[in-house]
Amino acid sequence: MKDGFVRCASATVDIKVADTDYNTSNIIKAIEDAAQNDIKLIVFPELCITGYTCGDLFLQKILIDSAKDSLIKIAKATENVDITAVVGLPYVAEQTLYNCAAVVNGGHIKGLVPKLNIPNYAEFYEVRHFTTGKNEVTYVNINGEEVPFGANILFKTDACEDFVLAVEICEDLWTAMPPSVNHALAGATIIANISASNEVIAKDEYREMLVKSQSAKLYCGYIYSDAGYGESTTDLVFAGDNMIAENGTILARSKRFNNECVYTELDLERLVGERKKSNTYNIVGSEKYVSVKLDMNIGDTKITRYVDKQPFVPSDDKKREKRSEEILSIQSLGLKKRLDHTHAKTAVVGVSGGLDSTLALLVTVRAFDSLNIDRKNIIAVTMPCFGTTDRTYNNAVNFANSLGVTLKEVNIKAAVNQHFADIEHDPNVYDVTYENSQARERTQILMDVANKSGGLVIGTGDMSELALGWATYNGDHMSMYGVNAGVPKTLIRYLVDYEAKRTNNDILKKTLQDILDTPVSPELLPPKDGKISQKTEHIVGPYELHDFFLYHLMRFGSKPSKILRLAEVAFDGIYDREVILEWLKVFYRRFFAQQFKRSCLPDGPKVGSVALSPRGDWRMPSDASYQIWAKELETL
Structure with a gap:
């Protein structure tokens, strides 16, 4: 359970209707196998000890007594293994x-939870046999022990403070007000649902929607275990549709019509982090619940779940295309409103032949088109200097011309050299003054061109650069509207690629493709043999790592050790632990040291769940110490 991870399983075993000995034997074997596989929580289907389809046999005392005896045997089987099991019985x-x-x-x-919503419609007739359970907890004596009985039970463990288990049963989920709502509001982070949901056409899609939705709105892990092969097929077929979901995402799912045990790890720290961020999620009603302590060990939980190395970028092509169009629409609509509100006559964009300025100009064109303003009122300014290569210069020129905007070229070498003379800086010293003087000269030109033309300067810097402070203060750091402020570097590439694939303009397509192939660089140092000498990722580290770090820091508040652990899984075979740790240290150092640049950011649209606006998602003092983060990093 290290870092809040708990290994869970949803299991459907072969059964025989009313054969409690056979069913119990298979359940115990599944528990033992799961324990060997380091599973800490395993959930079985509804009434699995007897079978769901017993019908009027549920009224036979011998079956009920046998089910109780089986439960005692199953409990005994957990005596020497570190596992908790949830099983169904009458x-x-x-x-x-x-x-x-x-x-x-x-x-x-440890507890008995009765079903609260008893279905009695269509193929279901449970009211014929069962009584509606109650929330209030009483006690029943089983084998000489007092056992809590009622729906309002929270199962907890000292091994992990975020582990809080509650249970609901099948139909409970399908109602307008599932019990899991109150369970989660009382503090439950895991909901186990033991179910017997038969198969009819398309029911699996609706079932999945319910599980995903419930886990999303409750910020919980949801383990759904479904009856399968072995149930009576007199009128119904059960397919064993087992699912484990976390905050709206299905982490594991069985193949239907084939009894299986599926397992994964739930990230309880992540779920609690989400709850803490949402001030509309308040723990209420916990005083109505009885807490039951489970005996569980902490241990190191091996992570087998998928960890996305590009959390900002959808892996599915169709989803990525949809997301790209949505983000471009958000960016352009934000700019459209700002242009309309300020009655700006023009928009001024500095184009360098790099990804960020390319996206900014594409967004500006969209905004102008939606306002029915001539693209010639967009002034694309290219400002070559000491580090500019022919490749980026030509791409900037071809890009602007292919869009039909107004291209303006201002070579800033003479102006920067004059500035060096004014401040007595040796132009042969390639230090931060050498670099930033160029960035600030470019911003001055853009601002003055905007003033002269009655327009706005459109910022090009992206969220990844803002996180690292990889921007010149009062240089490219400043604009009148930053359209890329909410877009991470790893996503920008896909947005530009999306526009390249959409266009019918061959020159534009070819130029965009070459821009995509160009190394990321501020081009502030002279080229070597005509090629870019200053590659950003060689200096500050790979953006795919930094975006990964940023996502987990901002989205879930994860600590450095956990981010490192997740990164090792996500980037296995790409970066080793030492490399990841090296850049993780750089990320934290820069993230804290560069907050002052984020504290005075210009306006710009939020496009995703992670954002750095000082007026919105991230309000951090510019002089905050990162000592406790650094201290942990040094122990890794």
């Missing part, structure tokens, strides 16, 4: 029959 309490989920752990029955 249970009689105070002469009333209930459809229950039993939680067993450490050789004991």
Whole structure:
């Protein structure tokens, strides 16, 4: 359970209807196998000890007594293994029959949760046999032990403070107000649903939607275990559609019509982090719940779940195209409003032949087109200097011309050399003054051109650069509207590629493709043999790593050790641990040291769940110490 990870399973075993010995044997074997596989929580289907389709056999005392005896055996099987199991059975309490989920752990029955919503429609007739359960917790005696009985039970463990388990049963999820809502609001981070949902056409799609939706709106892990092969097929077929979801994402799912055990790790720290960020998510009603302690060990949980190395970029082509169009629309609509509000006559964009300025100009063109303003009112300014290569210069010129905007060239070498003379800087010393003087000269030109033409300077800097402070203060750091401020570097490449694939202009397509192939560089140092000598990722590190770090820091508040652990999984075979750790240290040092640049950012649209605007998502003091983060990094 290290870093909040808990390894969970959803299992459907072969059963025989009403054969409790056979079913119990298979359940115990599945528990033992799961424990060997380091599973800490395993969930079985509804009424799995007897079978869901027993019909009026549920009214036979011998079956009910046998189910109770089986439960005791199953609990005993957990005595010497570090696992908690949730199983379904019929249970009689105070002469009333209930459809229950039993939680067993450490050789004991820790609790019985009755089903609250008993279906009695279409193919379901549970009311014929079962009584609606109650939220209030009472106690029943099983094998000489007092066992909590009721829906309002939270199962916790000292091994992981974020592990809080609650249970609902099948139909409970399908109702307008599922019990899991109150469970989660009382603090449950994991919801186990033992179910017997039969198959009809397209029901699996609706079932998946319910599980994903519930896990998303409750910020929880949701383990759904479904009845499968072995149930009676007199009128119905059960397919064992098992799912494990986390915050709206299905992490593991079984193949239907084939009894399986699926497993993955739930990230409970991540879920709690999401809850902490949402001030509309408030823990209420916990006083109505009984807490039951589970005996569990911490241990190192091996991460087998998929960890996306590009969390800002959808891996699916269709989703990525849809996302690209949506982001470009957000950016251009934001700029459209600003242009309209200020009655700007022009927009001024500095174009360098790099990705950021390319995206900024593409967005500006979209905004002008939607306002029905002539593209000639967009002034694209290319400002070659000491580090400019023929490749980037030609790409900037061809790009602007292919879009039909007004291209203006201002060579800034003489102006920068004059500035060097004014401040007595040796032009042969390639230091930060040498570099930043060029960036500030370019910004001065853009601002003055905008003033002269009655327009706005459109910022080109992206969110990744802002996170690292890889921008010249009062240079490219400043603009009148920063359209890329919410877009990370790893995503910009795909946005430009999307526009390249959409266009029918061959020159534009070819130019965009070459821009995509050009190394990322500020081009502030002289080229070597006509080629770019200053490559950003050689200086500050790979942007794919920094974007990964940024996502997990901002989105979930993860600590350095956990981010490193996740990065090792995501970038396995690409970067080794030492390289990842080296750039992680650079990321934290720069992220804290460069906050002052983010504190005075110009306006710009938020496009995703992570943003750095000082007026919105990230309000951090510019002089905050990063000592405790650095201290942990040194222990890794």
